[in-house]
Amino acid sequence: MAILKISAATVDGVMKSARPNKTTFYFDADLKGFGFYRTPGDVGTYFAEFRPVAGGSKKRLKLGTVGTLKATEAREAARKAIANAALGKDLAQNRTDERASGTVKQLVAAYISDKAMKESTRSFYKITLAKHIEPQIGSTKAVAVTRVDVQRAHSAMSKKAKYSANRAMALLSAAFVWGAKRGYVPEGMNPAGRIDRNKEEARERFLSADEMARLGDALREAETIGIPHRPSDSKHAPKEKNRTIYGPHVTGAIRLLMLTGCRLREILHLRWAEYDEKRGLLLLPDSKTGRKTVVLSAAAQGVLDGLPRVGKFVIAGHSAGTDHEAPRADLKKPWAAIAGRAQLSDVRLHDLRHTFASVGAGDGMSLPIIGKLLGHADAGTTQRYAHLHVDPVRAAADAIAGKIADAIGGK
Structure with a gap:
């Protein structure tokens, strides 16, 4: 020494x-x-x-x-x-x-596992953890991660998916708040709490009457002669364009999305037992906002009544009628083909829900009624359609102003 x-x-x-x-x-x-x-x-x-x-x-x-x-x-x-x-x-x-102490991955995984939430939300959180959080800071000790670490991780996530990066920050923040209450991290520690997030703009895409007509034509073509495959540039490709025919459950699901304003999972997970054909209702036990009753139009009921009953789910999937039947996972490929045929490649399936609401607002239906039809838990959510609700408001303004003008001698 x-x-x-x-x-x-x-x-x-x-x-x-x-x-x-x-x-x-x-x-x-x-x-x-x-x-x-x-x-x-x-x-x-x-x-x-x-x-x-x-x-x-x-x-x-x-x-x-x-x-x-x-x-x-x-x-x-x-x-x-x-x-x-x-x-x-x-x-x-x-x-x-x-x-x-545990890692960030372990903290978020524990939150997802133990927190009471809808199973669809839990599944989404697991995907967010695996695809976005874990590759960036998943192995970092939860008590050692800093706001700078999280901001850098958010920036890296944003290069691939801006909105998903924001969802990852929301999940991370919730996990730290939850963990602090249980002693997994120091009280008040939340490095994701004040992260600068990407600006998000609400997408508003509604189908016009002409676009709805084109979609209807494409649906009829899909279920009869089929949608033609995209032509290949290869000289070895056959000259005849092959077509794919989509069954009634695929086209029926798309029609139901348009005619009910339901969310995609609400239709894909719909069971025949939840369809009250006498009263014209769908009694959904578990939607995004909880239990939900969907009032069906005659057109929507017509689609439902015309569907073959193969298994317990209205929209039959590959396992329909088996002991291990599961709902159809998605409609991505058929929708891409049908929307492309209708020249609506920029339209998402969720935009069909927006279209349902926009038609109602344009026809003068009150926003509370539209919110009820869509199953909005928060009236503020329906306000996004307020700018389409002009004609009835103008009619009310004309009626009120007309009476005042008469009273004061206006022309």
Whole structure:
């Protein structure tokens, strides 16, 4: 053991001297407990020694290696560690606890598993964790992640999917709030709480009468002679264009989306037992907003009554009628083909729901009624269609202003 004034020059001198046969310790002449040691492998490491509790055993906290950490930086770190020890704070134990704590992935996974939520939401969260959070900061200790780490992760996620990056931040923030209440992370810790998120603009795409007519033509073609395949540029491709015929459950699902304003999963997961044909209702036990009753039009009932009953689900999937029947997963491929045929490639299936609402608003139906038809839990959600609700408002304004004008002698 040697005592010297630890500085950049003295440490450099020690490291350039002959390698020791065994690990050699050097203590600072001014700050008691601060030092560094050099191993036979020629690695120098700064440390701080202290007693966390008076009379307790001495502990040594590694601060960093020589070359990575400057002597002045190591001195300041040692000063803080020794001062905290005097106040009863054991930084060495803190680091041990930190290493033993769970990762961000484990924290979010625990939140998804234990928090009460809809199964569809749980499934979405699992995908968000696997695709966006885990690749960026999943292996980082939850107690060690910083706001800077999360902001960088959000920026990286945003390069692939801007909106999904925002959803990932919302999930991460909720997981930290949940974890803090249960002691998984320090109280009040939420590095995702104030992250700058990507600006989102509500998409408003409604089908015009002409576009609805084109879609109707494409649906009839799909279920009769079929949608022609896209022509190939290959000289070996057959000259005759092959066609794909889509069964009544595919075209029926699309028609039901248009005629009810339901969400995609509400139609794909719909069971025959939930269809009250006498009263013309769909009694959904579990929608996005909870239990929901859908009032059916005569046109929607006509579609339902015309569908073959193959299994327990209205829209039969590949496993329909089997012991392990499951609802159809999606309509991505058939919708792409049918929408493309109707020259509506920019239209999403969810836009059919918007179209249902826009037709109602354009025809003067009240926003509360439209919200009831769509199953909106929050009236504010229906307000996005307010700008389409102009004619009835103008009629009311004309009626009121007309009476006032008559009273004051206006023309």
